[in-house]
Amino acid sequence: MFETLKEQPADKILMLMQAFKEDPREQKIDLGVGVYKDASGNTPIMRAIKTAEQQLWQAETTKSYTGLAGDPAFGDAMIRLVLGDAVPRANVAAAAQPGGTGAVRQGFDLIRQANPGARVFVSDPTWPNHLSILKHMGIEMVPYRYFDDDTRGVAFDAMLEDIGQARKGDVVLLHGCCHNPTGANLNITQWKEVVASLQKTGATPMIDIAYQGFGDGLEDDAAATRLIASSLPECLIAASCSKNFGIYRERTGILMAVSQDAGAQKLNQGTLNYLNRQNFSFPPDHGARLVTMILNDDALRADWQAEVEDMRKLMLTLREQLASELQRLSGSDRFGFIAQHRGMFSRLGATPEQVEKMRVDHGIYMVGDSRLNIAGLNKTSVPILAQAIVDAGV
Numbered sequence: 001m002f003e004t005l006k007e008q009p010a011d012k013i014l015m016l017m018q019a020f021k022e023d024p025r026e027q028k029i030d031l032g033v034g035v036y037k038d039a040s041g042n043t044p045i046m047r048a049i050k051t052a053e054q055q056l057w058q059a060e061t062t063k064s065y066t067g068l069a070g071d072p073a074f075g076d077a078m079i080r081l082v083l084g085d086a087v088p089r090a091n092v093a094a095a096a097q098p099g100g101t102g103a104v105r106q107g108f109d110l111i112r113q114a115n116p117g118a119r120v121f122v123s124d125p126t127w128p129n130h131l132s133i134l135k136h137m138g139i140e141m142v143p144y145r146y147f148d149d150d151t152r153g154v155a156f157d158a159m160l161e162d163i164g165q166a167r168k169g170d171v172v173l174l175h176g177c178c179h180n181p182t183g184a185n186l187n188i189t190q191w192k193e194v195v196a197s198l199q200k201t202g203a204t205p206m207i208d209i210a211y212q213g214f215g216d217g218l219e220d221d222a223a224a225t226r227l228i229a230s231s232l233p234e235c236l237i238a239a240s241c242s243k244n245f246g247i248y249r250e251r252t253g254i255l256m257a258v259s260q261d262a263g264a265q266k267l268n269q270g271t272l273n274y275l276n277r278q279n280f281s282f283p284p285d286h287g288a289r290l291v292t293m294i295l296n297d298d299a300l301r302a303d304w305q306a307e308v309e310d311m312r313k314l315m316l317t318l319r320e321q322l323a324s325e326l327q328r329l330s331g332s333d334r335f336g337f338i339a340q341h342r343g344m345f346s347r348l349g350a351t352p353e354q355v356e357k358m359r360v361d362h363g364i365y366m367v368g369d370s371r372l373n374i375a376g377l378n379k380t381s382v383p384i385l386a387q388a389i390v391d392a393g394v
C-alpha cells in the first residue's frame with residue numbers, strides 16, 4: 001500500500017546544509033541553519049550542561065519512566081524561567097515535549113482538541129515548520145502581515161489590522177522574542193496594543209518562544225510572554241531549550257497552558273497528559289533533567305546565565321560590525337536595521353537572485369528568503385559578507 005505515498009518536499013534548510021557541505025571552496029560561509037556558533041564556528045556544549053551531565057552520571061540511579069508530563073520539577077523550573085511571577089503557578093498546566101517543535105505540534109493538537117474549527121493566525125513570514133505542521137494537521141491558517149520590506153521592521157499597523165480579524169475560538173500565533181526568520185520584533189508598547197486587540201476579539205494567543213536570552217536578555221525576552229499571560233484569560237506557550245541551553249539534539253521543550261483558575265488548570269493538565277500519552281507517552285528526559293539541575297542550582301545557573309549573556313553579546317557585536325561595514329561600503333544607512341534586529345536571524349530583504357549570486361560568487365549560504373544566521377559570522381567573514389551584499393546590489 002505504500003506505493004500510494006507521495007514524494008514530500010525536501011526541507012529547504014537541510015538542502016542548503018547539504019549544498020554547503022559539498023561546496024569545495026575554503027572561504028565559504030554558512031549562514032543557513034539556525035544553530036548558534038562561536039567565534040571559531042563551533043556549536044559548543046555549554047559549560048553548565050557539561051557539569052550537570054557529569055553530576056547526573058554520578059547521581060542518577062534509574063532510567064525508569066518519569067510522569068506523562070515529564071518530571072514535575074522541569075515544569076516548575078521552566079514556568080519560572082519563562083513566566084517569572086507573572087501568573088500564579090496554580091494557573092499553569094505544563095507538559096515536557098520533544099523540543100520546541102514538539103511543543104508547537106502538541107499546542108496545535110490541544111487547539112484542535114478544544115476547537116476543531118479553530119483557525120490559526122500566523123505571521124507572514126514565520127518559521128516554515130509552523131506552516132507545514134498546520135498543513136499536515138489540516139488546521140486552517142490565516143497569514144497576518146508582519147514584515148515591512150522597505151524598513152525591514154515590523155509592519156505594525158498592518159499586523160494589528162490583520163490580527164483584528166481573528167474571532168473567539170481562533171488562535172493568534174506570536175513569536176515571544178527574536179522573530180524567526182526576520183529578526184524584527186515588537187516593542188513593549190506595541191505588545192500592549194496586541195494584548196488590547198486580543199482582549200477585543202477574544203482570540204487565544206499562542207506564543208512560540210525559542211530564543212529566550214538571545215535578544216535583549218533572559219528577562220527582557222520574556223516580557224511580552226509575561227504581559228500576555230498576565231493580561232488575557234488564557235494562552236498557550238511553546239518554549240524550546242534547544243538554543244539557550246545548546247541542547248539541540250536532546251529534544252527539550254515544554255508546552256504551557258495558562259488559565260484563570262485551578263479548575264481550568266486541572267482540565268488543561270489532564271488534556272496535556274492525555275495528548276502526550278497518545279503521541280509518545282513519556283517525553284524525553286535527559287535534556288529536561290539537565291535544564292532543571294541548572295535552573296535549580298545557584299552556581300550552575302550563574303554560569304549558564306553568564307554564558308548565554310556572552311553568546312547574546314557576541315551576536316550583538318556581529319550585528320553592529322556588519323551594519324557599520326555596510327554603511328562604510330554603501331555610503332548609506334539603509335542597513336541600520338541589522339543592528340536593530342534581535343536574535344539569531346535577520347532578513348536581509350534580498351531577492352532570490354541576489355541570494356543566489358552571493359552563493360555562486362562568494363560561497364555565502366543563506367536561506368532563499370535572505371534570512372541570515374548572524375551567529376554563523378565572525379570577524380573575518382563580516383567584511384566578506386558586507387562586500388558580497390553590496391556587490392549583489394541589495
Ligand code: PMP
Nearest residue numbers: 099100101127180208210240242
Ligand atoms: N520555534 C521557532 C520559531 C524556532 O525557530 C525553532 C527552532 N528552529 C523552534 C520553535 C523549535 O526548535 P527545536 O524543536 O529544535 O527545539
